[in-house]
Amino acid sequence: MENVIITVAGKGGVGKTSISAAIVRQLVRDHPQARILAIDADPAVGLATALDVQVNQTIDDIRKAITASGEEDKTKKKAIELLGESKFRIFDAMVEKDGFVFLAVGRPEAAGCYCSINSYLKAVISMVSGEFDYVVIDGEAGIEQVNRRVMENVTHLILVTDPSRKGTQVIRTIKQVADELVMYKEIGVIINRLNDPALEQFVDTGEVPVLARIGDDSSLAMCDVQGQSVMELPDDSNLVRGVQQALNAMGIQ
Secondary structure: OOOEEEEEEEOOOOOHHHHHHHHHHHHHHHOOOOOEEEEEOOOOOOHHHHOOOOOOOOHHHHHHHHOOOOOOOOOHHHHHHHHHHOHHHHHHHOEEEOOEEEEEOOOOOOOOOOHHHHHHHHHHHHHHHHHOOEEEEEOOOOOHHHHOOOOOOOOEEEEEEOOOHHHHHHHHHHHHHHHHHOOOOEEEEEEEOOOOHHHHHHOOOOOOOEEEEEOOOHHHHHHHHOOOOHHHOOOOOHHHHHHHHHHHHOOOO
């Protein structure tokens, strides 16, 4: 079986991290023998919390460890080659959970551009993806990682929006950029937090097909306040059912 690399992208605040976590949940349940990797590529570092993972080392920690201070910008290519030579460090940084493995990009301490860590992330995805049957990437909000070709070898691109005009504008922009820079096979959108069906006629996803529509999920809110992970959501929750529908629509299940 060819490995499946799923990236979840969209505007900040639309619930893409919960959806990413629910995708991991479904893959673990439906494919218990598969090798599944979850990558938290969002500097907001929410996927670890959603999946109840304790992260001790991140990709950015490794980047700092193998790159001489002050030399990174002028020797970026060399630094990425060094990262390739330090593959064992990447696997050491992975956290094993029941049914999946977790890897976090981390949040660089320096303010401003994330170009360096995105360069490393692209190299890491290319390096490790072949070791797993399924890779689920919770991308950072917006189009930066897509624009920098960080996700260029994704097989399935799942865009997430809420009913807001800004949310749909972002996914249409991501689609436009991805068409030029990402070699994806399938693309679709999940409309999240769609609590009033009457709003759907105003949600313009452009040429991106709608995979699922998900309303607010009280069971997700209950899990959150009780400190439980998305992995513990019941099968009949809105989030789980919507994600299952989306995966089926993309032919992943």
